[in-house]
Amino acid sequence: MGCTTILVGKNASFDGSPLVARNEDSANGEFDPKRVAIVRPEDQPRTYTSVLSHVSIDLPENPLRYTSAPNAVDHEGIWGEAGINSANVAMSATETLTSNERVLGADPLVTYRTAQGAKDDPDYVPERPGGIGEEDFLTIVLPYIKSAREGVVRLGELLEHFGTYEMNGVAFSDADEIWWLETVGGHHWIAKRVPDDSYVTMPNQLGIDSFDLQDAMGEGREHLASADLQQFIEENFLDTSLDGVLNPRDAFGSHSDSDHVYNTPRAWYMQRFLNPTSNTWDGPNADYTPFSDNIPWSRKPERKVTIEDIKYVLSSHYQGTPYDPYGTSGPADLHHLLRPIGINRHGQLSVLQVRPYRPESSRSLQWIAFASNPFNTLVPFYTNVDEVPAYLSDTTARVTSENFYWASRLLAALADAHFSEVIPEIERYQQTTLASGHAFVHTTDAVLSGNSTVSDDDVRQILATANAEFVDRIKDETNEVLGRVLFLASNNMSNRFSRSDN
Template identity: 55%
Template structure:
């Protein structure tokens, strides 16, 4: 399982009418999973998918699409494809690990892989039992085979019902018109809700959906879908805890623990506070919501339209401007680091998928990427309909090297963190330069692509990506050099006198 933070932005809530989905993939505490960005061609797909962790084989449909993928860079535990966009301009991010409760898990247990026990042929022999699908598998099983966000929900739902899952997860599907969010319930059940066009959604490792229209889900399915037997499942297992007629899935299927109040709810609080500072009161005795509130809404209508840069900023948040900032130099030191930050040391990457309605289908989609701890990294946009991505992103492996953006970002973060205030201006300059330089390159190549013929377009998209990455290499190397100089001057064995 991965600890993550997700934000979903409907098309009427975004600055340019795009749908936008962004997620930090974070490793477990004390772990750091190297990631890469690759292009997967439509040709050469296997007929059967093998799940490494579940010991499960699943037949795959014919005619897969090409797609971008952000898998683990070091082989061993499966694909962990994380996020990508296919050639039909449909995106998927998987997964946001979420919570559940004992009532749900007793009624529909997770499908956990079981090794065989005993000697074959003996009376006490137990056969190996395959596990259910999980975060390792979902993008590879779904993204190459869907042509809309709704189709993504339907395909993943059918797999969950047939094979089950070994963990609780939230998954986003996105096309140019809409975003759907699916949450698993126990081993085989699920619900999905369409993100309102004028809203954004905050998801911090906690069961999120807080309102659900069962009549719509069992009727026209305009904005809600769910397992075919969800009504019976809720009733038979006494899961509905609402005191009125409004069904609250978060109460029924989620959790309300002390751990949530230091790990999850503070992240929802700070994201809502970021985009809606005036809509609600966020601090003080009369606050509408505090970092420990269990009723922070799943979705908000923002006070202004949301930009890509603001999404990056909020997914880098470490409670700056509050008493909880681990880097705070003033205020009550007792509360510093009290809550789990969004921008954390173990961010593997941020992937932001943007599908632009005003661009032709040939270059409608951008996948924005940053690697390592978000507090210290910079994010770049890339065209996804390509045969390959630049080596700086796609050739990452276990070797620590400045030839990889992932490892370069990790080095910058580890050095800058220990010298936060001395390096803050350098990091901010790095991030700002890449923001406007990369956007200028995209703007230029968007125009080239409009007038290009189909045979030229792949080469132009790849050339644009390489130009952006070349600029990223230059700025990343410069930033690393500057941060390394400051860190070297701050070493404990420094001595002012020299022989010069």
């Protein structure tokens, strides 16, 4: 599943919060309706069974409450994707990654196999469950962790035991740090702490480009890994470095031609925006191009990164370059050469913000957007609540403007076909709603600061009421811009004619 991730360490973010953000994109030709959910401890399964891989896992008896962004139609499983639990730990899962033949030959993926033949036949082969994957990760990990590091350890143990049927990148954060985990083959994994002063860009490609194996096998200060990783590397001749310094991207990742139109351009554009003067990004003397395999996994930004910066890069379609699909200048064959970050098949975007300067009861925000990012907006949602407003939670398979997912998808489909005419309306909508979102957070924080003696139950109710009131405003704003865009699109239909009969 194609996705794009950006991680921002606490000293690189605008307010000192570690920030984790990821576009969840469906496969080409598929559109999975999404919603926001709260999973209470009593609703968490004690035995979990994957729909796709049929693996069953016994879960602990003490789950925490957590938010989730699951599929609205669950015939293929939950696909919880992104959330924050009541211990203020955030998780985003997963960024689908690439690998290479050497890794997959040494540790094959654990794929589901159907039963062969009838049970009474002498040559009957029973069903073989597969490993765990994106469908499962959030549900079986997030309710049971109280720090980002604990998330890495729990998921690592599950991967070693059950294996996985796909290559995955998973982010964990708390109020202090971010950890990024990448799977290596069917049962192995590596994880690295994101530097506090840096950001990370991840475009569907195994990304970590430096790794201290000694730290991972020892104290684990900044690096963690499956227990036998060093032996696994040595026995299978996976370290391709000439100087003995492990580069996981070279050892475990891919460098295919398809990467250069699907993956590397997205890292190039995100870093081009966040570090515009640090390198030469264009022309014959460029340090990095859309086709470079050595674009850094992490780097220090030129200024602190904001929520709006994250929304911009995760909505981008190479604007300002010859590769913009909405562009009108430059060779036409370049306009659709590269896979945009802001693509048509976004399901949801979650920006997970765990704020160290706020009390634990109001510390965490999950900023939510649905459908195609160039045309949607982010809505801040306090996660320490027991309910979700219907506009965010009541998505079904039926198309209707009465929920945020379908309203956002309708808006995008209308706007895309009339981009130049309607983009001013979209930009006003985005600025108005994002400004309102920040104002909503400031106001709600102030109300809680003025009521320091309220109980935790009262805080949850205050936050739930505030969420509901703000989402009502977003619904009104979205309906208004949808109406304006529909009017402009209707006036630009191909069967229009200038002569009027009244």
